[in-house]
Amino acid sequence: MRDFMSQWSPRLFVTRLWRGIPPNMSTEDLKQHATSTHDFYELLGVSYETSEADIKRAYRKTSLKYHPDKNPGNLNIVEKFHLIGIARDVLLNPEAKALHDKTRIARIQKQRQNDLLEGKRRTMKEDLERRESGFKRKRAEEEDELEQQERDLRRLAEEGRRKRMQMEHDRKKRDEEDASIIEQPPNTHTPQQAQAPEIERRIFVRFLREGAGLTYEEKSITDMFSRFGRIEHAFVLREKKTRLAGEKHKKLVATAAITFGSAFSALSALEDGKALSELFVDISAGNVARTELGAAPSTPIGSPALNRSFRSSMGSVGGVVSTTTCEAELPVRRFSSLPPPV
Secondary structure, eight states: OOOHHTTTTHHHHHHHHTTTTSSOOOOOOOHHHHSSSOHHHHHHOOTOOHHHHHHHHHHHHHHHHOGGGGSSTTTHHHHHHHHHHHHHHHHHSSHHHHHHHHHHHHHHHHHHHHHHHHHHHHHHHHHHHHHHHHHHHHHHHHHHHHHHHHHHHHHHHHHHHHHHHHHHHHHHHHHHHHHHHHHHHOOOOOHHHHSSGGGGGEEEEEEESSSSGOOOOOHHHHHGGGGGEEEEEEEEEEEEOOOOOOOOOOEEEEEEEEEEESSHHHHHHHHGGGGTTTTTTEESSSHHHHTTTTTTTTSSSSSSHHHHHHHHHTTTTTBOHHHHHHHHSSSOOOOOOOOOOO
């Protein structure tokens, strides 16, 4: 442009433009200007459909605004004034105008595409930022939830540990209480019972070993006679075949020794115990033992002589039956849980 303007003096160039005389520019030069990045429609303030007369009128109006005489020494105004003249020449030349329109439309479309792409890029960027923000927020929430779960697990573990310690403490306490109860000697005798010797609280029961009698053992006998009072222990002596009165053949007869907690209970059992089972042959305080030890069968049951003979033959010492004499004459069958007679 400066080379073009150097061929003209500024005053001559401006004068020719002001008078509407276009510079001597060929169509090729105008086409070259038409493909520039300048929007000549915008420069003159006209639209695409503007007529030639309106283009010339717009040129004169715009050139007055940017006339060099109004802006002396301002080269930018001079160049702008020169571009206004080129815009007029391009828009008045059909070929140059068509090329300028084509270039202008392509530039506008490209700008729109760029704007659209920029909008999409901006949307994608915003969406990406939103997703990243959501991901960070979700990750923070998950981390908080994980920390809460860990705190809950630690709390549950601590509660379980305290419960186990409490249960262990309670178990040890119960064991100590049970051990103290076991270690304490049972006080099973009242003052009145302590005065009665064990032999006076013991009875002997003979029963047939047949039918239900096959199941009679220490526990069942204890259950039957416990109605008369507390039973300290019961055990079954040896079984022996004996010919009972009125029988032709011998039958297997078992003998059980029952020691009550009181002499009164033993007396009650002597009087009413035989009615407990039809298999009971007899119940006595010494008759069975006397018979098995060889005492005279004619001795009355419960007589003083029988009692003295029974105590003598059993080896009574201080009112307690000697187990040595009993075991020598009568082998005893006992439950392991029941204490042997003292």
